[in-house]
Amino acid sequence: MISFSSFAMSGSSVSMLMLLVKATLILVVALGITLSMQRASAGARHLVWLVTLATLLLVPALTAWGPIPLRILPPTASVAPAIAPSVTGSPPKTEPPKSNKSATNAPSATANRPATSLEQEIASSPVLSGISMVLLLWAVVVFAIAVSLGYASMMVKRIVNRARPLDSEDWLTPLWEVSDRLSLDEPPRLLRSEDAKMPFACGVFRPTIVLPSECDTWSLDRRRAVLLHELAHVRRHDLIGHTLGRLACAVYWFHPLVWTAAKQLRSESERACDDLALACGARAADYAEHLLDIVTSVKRDATPSVALAMARRKEFEGRMLAILDPDLRHSSPSRKQAIALIGSLAMISIVVGAAAPSPRPAVPVTRAPVSRDADLQLASSQKTHAEKGYPDSREIIGGSMTHQSMQTTTSQSQQTVTAQQQTVTSSVQDAISIGMKAGMKAGMNAGEATLAAILGKQAAKDTDERPVLLARILTNDTSASLRRIAAWGLNDYANRQVAAEALAKALRSDRDASVREMAAWSLSEADHSAIAIDGLTAALHDSDTDVRATAAWSLGNVGDRSSSDALAAALSDPSAEVRKRATWALGNTDLKQAPPRLIAQLSDKDPETREITAWALYEIEDPAAISALQAALAREQNKELQIAYIRALAAVGEKSVDALKGLLESNDPEIKSIAVRALAGGHATGPWPRPWPQPRPYPN
Secondary structure, X not given: OOOHHHHOOOHHHHHHHHHHHHHHHHHHHHHHHHHOOOOOOXXXXXXXXXXXXXXXXXXHHHHHHOOEEEEEEOOOOEEOOOOOOOOOOOOOOXXXXXXXXXHHHHHHHHHOOOHHHHHHHHHOOHHHHHHHHHHHHHHHHHHHHHHHHHHHHHHHHHHHHHOEEOOOHHHHHHHHHHHHHOOOOOOOEEEEEOOOOOOEEEOOOOOEEEEEHHHHHOOHHHHXXXXXXXXXXXXXXXXXXXXXXXXXXXXXXXXXXXXXXXXXXXXXXXXXXXXXXXXXXXXXXXXXXXXXXXXXXXOOOOOOOOOEEOOOHHHHHHHHHHXXXXXXXXXXXXXXXXXXXXXXXXXXXXXXXXXXXXEOOOOEEXXXXXXXXXXXXXXXXXXXXXXXXXXXXXXXXXXXXXHHHHHHHHHHHHHHHHHHHHHHHHHHHHHHHHHHHHHHHHHHHHHHHHHHHHXXXXXXXXXXXXXXXXXXXXXXXXXXXXXXXXXXXXXXXXXXXXXXXXXXXXXXHOOOHHHHHHHHHHHHHOOOOHHHHHHHHHHOOOOOHHHHHHHXXXXXXXXXXXXXXXXXXXXXXXXXXXXXXXXXXXXXOOOOOOOHHHHHHHHOOOHHHHHHHHHHHHHHOOHHHHHHHHHHHHHOOOHHHHXXXXXXXXXXXXXXXXXHHHHHHOOOHHHHHHHHHHHHOOOOOOXXXXXXXXXXXXXX
8 A cells, every 4th residue: 555645745746736836936926016016007017917827827838848956855865785794603503494485585576576566556546546536626627617718709709790880980080099099000890789788898819899889879088988998908918918817717726816816917907908098198087987987887797708898896996096096107117117027027937937846966875895805704604604504694684685685776776766867957957058048049040030021121111112103193193082092001101202292292282182181191200301391381371271280280290390480370270170280299399499379378268279288388398488387377277277287387397486386285185286296396297198189090
């Protein structure tokens, strides 16, 4: 019978125990890291949980394929029994009992028993049967979870198949605008479903946004707020992270910390999307109000688990507090910060996952040397005893010849196993070293290949004939629709002279206003091109309002200071939309002094114009605007605009201290808090979302 203690430290039981210990250690480390990052952005905490869950799925493979030996177990000593020298004197003359032969042969029978019998005894062990039952239970639960996820996926597919696309202008315009704000190359599918109660995102390979039937009555602001949140999931690839979390819960269903990690991953992804929506210009109070109305209007949310619903009642309170808390960071981690965080966490997790305890090298104990005289005396005594029929003296000293032979064989086997362990450990270390070198070399080769591909793509782009063909269509074709499409396509080649010249010519002389507007939009990608700046400046006097507004927006994207005078003149345009675009453009041209007409717009009747003017003055940081900002702050009743003026004053620096002093006595705690932050530093008030007054147009 094999005892539990002898079997518990062998084979699969050790592997499962080590797997559980490693997973727990990784989860505890991730929990500690996120607890220390409570004041950090939700996007950073989301990365921690994403890397953690992804690593948990790799831990079994790392444990099996890449063990890094940690010598923490005691050494295995291999001690060979020493053979005592021969005993002098005559042996006793009594005959040995017959039972000695059977006793002598007993160990030999045990030693010569086939190895298969030992394996059969292990296989019939109750411990192994228990492990088999545990594995069977694990597999059954995994299968049940997989079935539930498959059913949820079928439900999502059914909802998508029965939904109808939202392709009207009142939906496509905010969809294109939000997609452009989030830098999405292609907008996802937008569907309306009678089966959905809550807006949700789905589709890992083909992103889709599904809205409930109540969306028909939504205002434009609510449509933008919902699209900002759902498209933020698409922009951040949260559907992939959500899938990884579900897979980790299926594999580690027995571990409560894994379910906690998956829940935290989802919660942080929702907050990160809220932060991204706020960073794209959504007002915190309005955004929170839209979320509250949507959540309270849904009594029972039946969104399938594989989809990302916009809001759930259980996690909504924390999100509301995070949205409205001005002290929390709502910015996403930069690319360098994300790479550093992912790299460090992945390295820690991989080392933990690949580590495995191994015994220290065995210390062999050699036989004590015996003198040659003792060997001769022992041999002579053995011969004499054999002639007289006595047992071998080695049997008397060591118990039996067979028993001593077994001990010697066992000692040699242990030494062989120890040597093999040392060889395997050395081989693993060599393999890891070779793998690291090969990985570094492969990474360098991949980087060189990527750089070569980029350079090759750029060279191919420079020799591309498409801009020449599109410029020819834009200049000579009789169809206004085709000319508009050609102008839209030339946006990617606006830095090429042939494209810039064709677009500038169309902007000045094309008889169709929609073609001129598209040409003005495409020239926004012509970086500091004199051809583009001259054409756009002239277009500020176009007879069509949309052309003038788009030209002002494009000049702001180019950001050249030479266009500041023309933009300042456009502040007197009769169209409020043109004035707002020109104001936004002046905030993007890196001016050192604010035009007087810009400062005068702080008295404009339109609240949106006053707010975008405050943002432009915030970017310019001109001390000449302090008195006008202070006067605007004194007469303003809108709290959002008051905070905007305080931000603009804070950006000026120490010259605005006198204007901020009086705010320290304010009865409004929010105004007082923002004033203290303004005195602490120009940008201590936090990032100011960049306005985005122009969506990306799409040709009809």
